[in-house]
Amino acid sequence: MSSIAVCALLDIESGKVRKFVVNERSIAVVRIDDKVYAIGDTCSHADVSLSDGEVFCDTKELECIKHGSAFSLETGKPNTLPATKAVPVYAASVLDGQVMITIGDDQ
Numbered sequence: 001m002s003s004i005a006v007c008a009l010l011d012i013e014s015g016k017v018r019k020f021v022v023n024e025r026s027i028a029v030v031r032i033d034d035k036v037y038a039i040g041d042t043c044s045h046a047d048v049s050l051s052d053g054e055v056f057c058d059t060k061e062l063e064c065i066k067h068g069s070a071f072s073l074e075t076g077k078p079n080t081l082p083a084t085k086a087v088p089v090y091a092a093s094v095l096d097g098q099v100m101i102t103i104g105d106d107q
Contacts, residue, residue: 003091007100009034012099017062019051023103027090030073031099032057037073038092038101045083047068 004018012031014092019041020027026041028051039062041050048066055062061070061079076086091102 001100001102003100005095006014006101007099009036009094009099012036015055015057016095017051017053019049020101022090022101025103026051027101028056029092029099029101030062030095031071032060036092036094036099038054038090039071039073040077040085040087040089042071043067043071043083044078044085044087050087056079067097 004022012018014031014033017028017030027038028041030037043064044064048064050062053065053106060073063070067082069078070080071078071087076089093100
């Protein structure tokens with residue numbers, strides 16, 4: 001496993017999402033207050049970047065702009081159709097003000 005700093009926490013506004021490439025994986029990083037979440041950036045239904053979508057802070061979801069599927073930031077599972085397949089979820093944390101993403105060897 002490797003943890004990589006992708007940006008400062010202050011570089012992402014609360015309720016917003018940014019895309020980063022970590023170990024050749026596109027990852028959408030979402031900040032809600034002082035907590036960060038990281039999920040695969042590509043919608044499992046269509047080849048669309050989730051980081052272009054809307055963050056739903058109250059339900060901890062990220063909505064795909066193409067067809068409206070909303071993915072859980074905690075599990076990666078879509079909570080609405082048309083997507084039926086989960087996207088990957090990565091461990092995300094804040095260490096000394098830096099957003100850290102951890103990629104497992106099996107991911």
